[in-house]
Amino acid sequence: xxxxKMLLTHLIRGTKQGCRxxxxxxxxxxxxxxxxxxxxxxxxxxxxxxxxxxxxxxxxAALDDHIYFSKxxxxxxxxxxxxxxxxx
Amino acid sequence: xxxxxxxxxxxxxxxxxIAAGALLGTGAVSEQAKAQSxxxxxxxxxxxxxxxxxxxxxxxAIISATKLYDNDEILNLKFTADTLTGxxxxxxxxxxxxxxxxxxxxxxxxxxxxxxxxxxxxxxDTRVQLNAQWTQPIAENYTGSVGGHLSKEYDYLSLGINANxxxxxxxxxxxLSFGFSHFQDTFTPxxxxxxxxASMLIGDSDSxxxxxxxxxxxxxxxxxxxxxxxxxxxxxxxxxxMITQFNYSYSKVQGYLTDPFKIVSVLDSQGVAxxxxxxxxPNKRNKQSSxxxxxxxxxxxxxxxxLDLSYRYMWDDWQIKSHTLDTRLYIPVADIFGENSYIQPxxxxxxxxxxxxxxxxxxxEDIQQEPLKYVSADYRIGEMTAITLxxxxxFNLDNGNDxxxxxxxxxxTPTNAGFEEPxxxxxxxxxxxxxxxxxxxxxxxx
Amino acid sequence: xxxxxxINAQQQGYKITFFAMASPCEVLVQSNDxxxxxxxxxxxxxEVWRIEDKYSRYKKDSVCSLMNNSAGRSITIDNESFLLxxxxxxxxxxxxxxxxxxxxxxxxxxxxxxSDNIASHQQIEPLLPLIGLDKVxxxxxxxxxxxxxxxxxxxxxxxxxxxxxxxxxKAITKCPILVNLGGDLAVTGPRRENQPWQVAIEALxxxxxxxxxxxxxxxxFEGALATSGDxxxxxxKDGKRYSxxxxxxxxxxxxxxxxxxTVLSPQCIQAxxxxxxxxxxGRGAEAFxxxxxxxxxxxxx
Numbered sequence: 079x080x081x082x083k084m085l086l087t088h089l090i091r092g093t094k095q096g097c098r099x100x101x102x103x104x105x106x107x108x109x110x111x112x113x114x115x116x117x118x119x120x121x122x123x124x125x126x127x128x129x130x131x132x133x134x135x136x137x138x139a140a141l142d143d144h145i146y147f148s149k150x151x152x153x154x155x156x157x158x159x160x161x162x163x164x165x166x
Numbered sequence: 167x168x169x170x171x172x173x174x175x176x177x178x179x180x181x182x183x184i185a186a187g188a189l190l191g192t193g194a195v196s197e198q199a200k201a202q203s204x205x206x207x208x209x210x211x212x213x214x215x216x217x218x219x220x221x222x223x224x225x226x227a228i229i230s231a232t233k234l235y236d237n238d239e240i241l242n243l244k245f246t247a248d249t250l251t252g253x254x255x256x257x258x259x260x261x262x263x264x265x266x267x268x269x270x271x272x273x274x275x276x277x278x279x280x281x282x283x284x285x286x287x288x289x290x291d292t293r294v295q296l297n298a299q300w301t302q303p304i305a306e307n308y309t310g311s312v313g314g315h316l317s318k319e320y321d322y323l324s325l326g327i328n329a330n331x332x333x334x335x336x337x338x339x340x341x342l343s344f345g346f347s348h349f350q351d352t353f354t355p356x357x358x359x360x361x362x363x364a365s366m367l368i369g370d371s372d373s374x375x376x377x378x379x380x381x382x383x384x385x386x387x388x389x390x391x392x393x394x395x396x397x398x399x400x401x402x403x404x405x406x407x408m409i410t411q412f413n414y415s416y417s418k419v420q421g422y423l424t425d426p427f428k429i430v431s432v433l434d435s436q437g438v439a440x441x442x443x444x445x446x447x448p449n450k451r452n453k454q455s456s457x458x459x460x461x462x463x464x465x466x467x468x469x470x471x472x473l474d475l476s477y478r479y480m481w482d483d484w485q486i487k488s489h490t491l492d493t494r495l496y497i498p499v500a501d502i503f504g505e506n507s508y509i510q511p512x513x514x515x516x517x518x519x520x521x522x523x524x525x526x527x528x529x530x531e532d533i534q535q536e537p538l539k540y541v542s543a544d545y546r547i548g549e550m551t552a553i554t555l556x557x558x559x560x561f562n563l564d565n566g567n568d569x570x571x572x573x574x575x576x577x578x579t580p581t582n583a584g585f586e587e588p589x590x591x592x593x594x595x596x597x598x599x600x601x602x603x604x605x606x607x608x609x610x611x612x
Numbered sequence: 613x614x615x616x617x618x619i620n621a622q623q624q625g626y627k628i629t630f631f632a633m634a635s636p637c638e639v640l641v642q643s644n645d646x647x648x649x650x651x652x653x654x655x656x657x658x659e660v661w662r663i664e665d666k667y668s669r670y671k672k673d674s675v676c677s678l679m680n681n682s683a684g685r686s687i688t689i690d691n692e693s694f695l696l697x698x699x700x701x702x703x704x705x706x707x708x709x710x711x712x713x714x715x716x717x718x719x720x721x722x723x724x725x726x727s728d729n730i731a732s733h734q735q736i737e738p739l740l741p742l743i744g745l746d747k748v749x750x751x752x753x754x755x756x757x758x759x760x761x762x763x764x765x766x767x768x769x770x771x772x773x774x775x776x777x778x779x780x781x782k783a784i785t786k787c788p789i790l791v792n793l794g795g796d797l798a799v800t801g802p803r804r805e806n807q808p809w810q811v812a813i814e815a816l817x818x819x820x821x822x823x824x825x826x827x828x829x830x831x832x833f834e835g836a837l838a839t840s841g842d843x844x845x846x847x848x849k850d851g852k853r854y855s856x857x858x859x860x861x862x863x864x865x866x867x868x869x870x871x872x873x874t875v876l877s878p879q880c881i882q883a884x885x886x887x888x889x890x891x892x893x894g895r896g897a898e899a900f901x902x903x904x905x906x907x908x909x910x911x912x913x
Contacts, residue, residue, distance in 0.1 A: 116339030121406045124463045137212045152488040155457035155478040158347040185702040186882040564787040565648040
């Protein structure tokens, strides 16, 4: 379907005018049998952020693991407990 | 009639949403991959400083480089270096009089003053570690990962491999993962491996008979240890705001699990130290743990904050049981500190029971009555609680670079697991509190 | 073809301009970090030109041309093409055959140049068997386009490129960005301090007296805008105006279609498709739009 679009120009203005939230809402209930668990692909907006990742800060986790591995009798659980250093 | 019509049209719009979502790959794995799609290396770096009051300090630096290839293959290389200095509890119990100990190397002695917890102040170590991890899709919904590990310090070498397989199903809302890792460690402590239960030789290390007498307390120059871990994980997306994970892990450790630097005080009936013997732990340990984690994204009315809550229960055949509760709250604070900044308070609570062979000391009587098999006075396998309180502040720059600083307070409170205290110890602190401060600075860039 | 971009400072940030898919394109970035702007310009233009090269039916070595010149043989396709075909197929089904990427063959007999050159039934009839996406067989990694048929991704490629650019831009930075490819546009989110983007949809210079010549100002916080329709391309005969929008089932122009429709949706590809599908409803366009849970703007002929 060939569609030549209108030309647009954009005005960037810093106005604080009353605003309408223009987003369409996804009205979609009774989607699947398991509708109460899990999401559809387009509902992953929040889950896809890096802060929502289960291991959001792998470097912090590695440093913490090292501290607690050397100071306590437990290790691992979240990922491999492992050996790795003579600190224990 | 109108209702029917409306329903039909709502379906056109909603069906287009699904179609657009599928086209643009807003599915679980692909979205995550695309959200961090980059051609260049992404570098995460961090520097951590750990300092205990009157005991050890450690400085650790990590540089982690990640590259994502076009076909969702991910290469991660990580370099870690740390250095440790300071004093560490040697296992001996506090006494009302000064105590003299021989250094692990056998060369020289150190004295602990009356009423103070014996600390060996010769700890000094530098470690470098290299990790490499390769992750790639194997087939539709299957992701595989393999990695290698090398850690070297002055007296310790650790080599490791790992492999992981993740299977997504139910529109990638559920993920099942299987992991395996194996570590091969070799320990070559300065002064060699002490003979279990041998008395610590104390005296003049310059005397001509010293070397021979000292080597009689040694059985080898080095020993090794193998660790095999199995991890079974299940991740489930609950809804748009919530995700959970459950892990079960099994760890089998074999070989030299004793700490060659740790000793146990032998007390007489009044509680006065008569001797110090080298500890011994079993040469096997089977650990299991169950871990559950959930993350919840609050709505805008609660500042879009994210709660991260996890709990781990660990148990092993040394009869150690532990509970770990960890919680973080990620709070965007853009309005207060500027665009894209956040603070993240952190609280961790840890409680462990003692290993069955842990005892804060042994007695001359006990040694004579029944020969000891396993014994250790290392407070780290005794009963204790620990708490961590901290906060992290960070901000994202426009170009995606990320800076953060983290300050935490960590306190260990060893407790008496039901051992009676002889009279000589009654006014002394047998289970001293350990306090530490952790400061970390991180910077991520492309 | 000129494959270069320009970067110009603006009141609050920078504007990257380039030319792609037969249209002027621009990317507005609300940041003063020139390293970032250059990086964004590289990524965005690479992506748009990549999609153009891959799916243009005018380029000899494009994937689209490869499919169209396959003479009925099965050829291999990659995952992106498979996903695009899936999307087109779903739109075909949702519109009950009105949106059809195989309808391009009708352009052989219809030429909307403002003349009175109306196609004849004799010309149209032999083409109809060559139309119908359901006749095209494709799977995860292969496609068979029957001999004589051809595919045209022109109706979805630009909107798809807009959405891809937004995904890429979001991966690089959190600062506010607007991507506009010849009128189909999307933003990564509101501007700084939660300010909306002000987008003016400029009225075309029109020879039509009854045409309302005012700009439409749209306040945009999130999502995408796409427009379908064009008042310049039509035929006029015996007092009847024939729009360039063709019904692929009959081979004849859709009657009484609005001049143009602009739709707001979370994603550009969705907005574009809703606008196009509405246009294909002809006189029923407004009713179709009104019954959707969407915001739209419509210009009547």
